Amino acid sequence: MLTSARLIYFSSVSNNTHRFVEKLRMPEEETARLPVHTGAETLQATEPYVLVLPTYGANGGRGSVPKQVIKFLNVESNRRLLRGVIGAGNTNFHESYCIAGDIVAAKCNVPHLYRFELMGTPEDVSKVHKGLEEFWKQQSSLSAV
């Protein structure tokens, strides 16, 4: 399925990341959720976007990137249009805190823009809201050069 959303995210049935994205109050067409089930057809981005993905605290960070996100990023055009990642997690996971975001950022050579815990505090929401606005401004001025 094609999507022109600027914020694409994965959230399991616990819906923590989903709640965070809802709190950003972006227009509906600006956000898209990756399918919860690995078997479902993944999305295909048509515009540059930021990816939000959670880390669930695996031992030593192994297998931290959700399978659904791997499936999505295995589509070459999805990797090409990725501009940044935002990680969700829990500091209780020590070095694995938001490590899925680190892994994707390093592999795709994009910045890890922000980290938040669980469904994010009001402060996280306002920082990301403001940060994304600035980020897209920078991006459009870069592409205009």
Place this chain on the structure above:
Amino acid sequence: MTTSVEAETSSTLLDHVEAINWNRLPDEKDGEVWNRLVNNFWLPEKVPVSNDVQSWATLTEEEKTLTMRVFTGLTLLDTIQGTVGAVALIPHSLTQHEEAVLTNIAFMESVHAKSYSQIFSTLCSTKEIDDAFRWSRENPHLQRKAQIVMDYYHGSDGQKKRVASTILESFLFYSGFYLPMHWSSRAKLTNTADIIRLIIRDEAVHGYYIGYKYQRALELETPERRQELKDYTFELLFELYDNEVAYTHDLYDGVGLAEDVKKFLHYNANKALMNLGYEAMFPADVTDVNPAILSALSPNADENHDFFSGSGSSYVIGKAVETEDEDWDF
């Protein structure tokens, strides 16, 4: 397996059990969390706590006593959670697999409780250990917090048990967890801190899972009942919070750390609420945890690791990260 309505009348044991079929998972979160817990399994005997003997000797008598008291307080909570808390949730399970996950949680809490004894036997004398356990039986704030939680575990309301359990896992431990993180940030008792970090990791999964089940069960409730449970959650949190503040002053005033600990409490109270699906309650200006403590908890939690909130100068793009094939297979 019962619905939340049936749970009101359920006894302390399941009335009926069927053979569990892991090939049919009505809630895939059960399988996911089971695997997570099994993969995270650890035992305290594998951590070389004896390497902390020299470091322990550098603590003052007051600091040693404080540390032992904090650890007996944590032992009590882990004991409650292992032998009563997680077990009390079983009859209220939404799925059979949830019952199985809860037995895993119960066992792991017993491992946590035992790990403090491992630390004690390595670092302290028998008399010191006995004194600390006596203190835990006599301290009014510690006993009160245990009593408040135990009262709910003995009740009949499965949802209220889940709330109490999540608050215990995600909030009540942290007045204690603060201290080993404090020592670790000063390069003291670092092996002990490694054990505590393993416990902290487990508690995060427990709080997340029990909070998730609370939210799933909430979907079956009426709007009035949802409101009742929300009010109850905040009332219980406030009641326990007041007691935690008193407990914190009692323990930490002598070493001048009480205010710092309270920030850590606020920060974790917010996380307990989020695990239950509620918005964070404490504002940012009282949750600004000492960066040294946060860094002992998670080395990449500080703002400099974020592109948005950091100064930018310290941000390095494309930092190499150890990855496994299963993380990535383009």
